[in-house]
Amino acid sequence: MSDRIEKTIQLKAPISRVWRALTDHHEFGASFRVRLDGPFVPGQVSRGHITYPGYEHLRWEAVIQKMEPERLFSFTWHPYAIDPNQDYSNEPSTLVEFTLQSTATGTLLHVAESGFDKIPSQRRLEAFRMNDRGWSQQMQNIAGHVERA
Numbered sequence: 001m002s003d004r005i006e007k008t009i010q011l012k013a014p015i016s017r018v019w020r021a022l023t024d025h026h027e028f029g030a031s032f033r034v035r036l037d038g039p040f041v042p043g044q045v046s047r048g049h050i051t052y053p054g055y056e057h058l059r060w061e062a063v064i065q066k067m068e069p070e071r072l073f074s075f076t077w078h079p080y081a082i083d084p085n086q087d088y089s090n091e092p093s094t095l096v097e098f099t100l101q102s103t104a105t106g107t108l109l110h111v112a113e114s115g116f117d118k119i120p121s122q123r124r125l126e127a128f129r130m131n132d133r134g135w136s137q138q139m140q141n142i143a144g145h146v147e148r149a
Helices: 015-023 025-032 121-147
Strands: 004-011 034-036 045-050 059-068 072-077 094-103 106-114
Touching (some): 015 072, 015 094, 106 121
Antiparallel strands (some): 004 106, 045 059, 059 072, 072 094
16 A cells, blocks of 8 residues: 555646636635635644545544645645544644646646554545545545636
8 A cells, every 4th residue: 555645637727727626615615525614824723524435433633734836735644533422633744745837738646645654544445445436536526616607
């Protein structure tokens, strides 16, 4: 198993549109299926509630790391933290990085999540497997969101 998940997609949308979809908390919430409490601010915790059917009982929580306009958006979080009775706060988090690159036809979006090697062994494989599948779907969700007419 790798320590890192990576996904890339070519989007038929300008870089400014993709940036807004990732960093505006309302737009992020629309494609990620989470209702966030407020805007993203580097160095601060972002919180909200998952709206994906079957996971509505879960809270979203991530620490915003970097917001370099139209280039890099990153946060740390506890991957696949789905047990509402478990306290994940003492576990190491993974780093999620979205990088954007302008292309002749739109935007190349790359997401990487790293740090799985530090996740407790009893959760590591399942967190990696579920997030690997989740990022594949999420890239399609973002494409649908930004490419809508």
